[in-house]
Amino acid sequence: MSICALTEDVLVPPYLEAISLVFEDSPTAEVNGAGTELNPYRVDVRIDEDPDNDLTVLAGGLFVQEEGTPGAPGANGADGTNGTNGTNGVNGAPGANGADGTNGANGAGPPVGSVFYIPGTTAPINTEPLFGQILNRITEPELWAFAAASGNLIGEVGWLADPLNRAHFSTGDGVNTFRVPDLRGYFLRPMNNDVSGPDPSRGIGTIQGDAIRNITASVLLDDTRLDNLAGAFELGAAHTEGTVNTEVVAANELAFDASNVVPTADENRPVNAALMAVIQSRSVV
Numbered sequence: 001m002s003i004c005a006l007t008e009d010v011l012v013p014p015y016l017e018a019i020s021l022v023f024e025d026s027p028t029a030e031v032n033g034a035g036t037e038l039n040p041y042r043v044d045v046r047i048d049e050d051p052d053n054d055l056t057v058l059a060g061g062l063f064v065q066e067e068g069t070p071g072a073p074g075a076n077g078a079d080g081t082n083g084t085n086g087t088n089g090v091n092g093a094p095g096a097n098g099a100d101g102t103n104g105a106n107g108a109g110p111p112v113g114s115v116f117y118i119p120g121t122t123a124p125i126n127t128e129p130l131f132g133q134i135l136n137r138i139t140e141p142e143l144w145a146f147a148a149a150s151g152n153l154i155g156e157v158g159w160l161a162d163p164l165n166r167a168h169f170s171t172g173d174g175v176n177t178f179r180v181p182d183l184r185g186y187f188l189r190p191m192n193n194d195v196s197g198p199d200p201s202r203g204i205g206t207i208q209g210d211a212i213r214n215i216t217a218s219v220l221l222d223d224t225r226l227d228n229l230a231g232a233f234e235l236g237a238a239h240t241e242g243t244v245n246t247e248v249v250a251a252n253e254l255a256f257d258a259s260n261v262v263p264t265a266d267e268n269r270p271v272n273a274a275l276m277a278v279i280q281s282r283s284v285v
Contacts, residue, residue: 109284113146115183117275126282132182134172135281143281144178152181152205168205181205183277187269210268219254232256 110116115130123129128143137144147153147169159170159179167186170179191202199208229235234255258264 106285110280112142112280112283113150114280115188115277116280117277119275121276123276123278126280126284127278128180128281130181130183130277130279132166132179132184134177134179137172137176137178140281142283143180143279147178147180150204153178154205164207164209165205167207180279187272212268217256229254232258232260234260 109126118124128135128140135143150169152167153169153171154165156170156172156174156179159165159168166182168181172178186207189199189208191204192199193202193204195201234257235253
């Protein structure tokens, strides 16, 4: 135990033996005649009965047991449980729209020399109707260049002389002009310049007249009257063939007329509609 005096007047319990206190500039206390340097107002004494006990003596005779050495820090406590999740925040406002993209490049038009049909009477811009008209080489240089390289160009004289040459270009006056084909009233047919297959050995720009496959028939006649004719066959005009033993011999023609069965015209044609053929005369970019 330790005895601490907060003042110089210290009350000493009667059971302590031979204690004397000496206070100087550096206070000391003599215990059983031995001097020990002390902190101010503090003396250490020993009780003979129990040398290991220390007491602290306060002014007024209060005794307090001096605190021992602090113990080691305790172990850390266990981690606390996680708190509950907070509520979700509100959604942010939509972002602004992005800027418009740039326009793409214009597409190219049909190549010069392309032929197509329009349901009108006026050729669109950058085209020419295929009516066999004369054009100027200077004002239509692209179409003239196409005609010159097409393999479908003939002289002006031959173009005018034969209607079957009208699907060609012509050289015009040979200097400043040229002529486009005249396709009015014609059906177009893909060219077959091979020696086999349908319509073989055709040249570019050639024109065919109309035709049908051949129809053949035969009739055996005797003296019996020809009756009950049907279809394309019919009785023609009556004829007097002569007399036999003063008796007049008459006969009828056997006629064939397809119009009795199908529509007929002065040409062979399918069902059709009239459109205007035009040719691309200038590039479109």
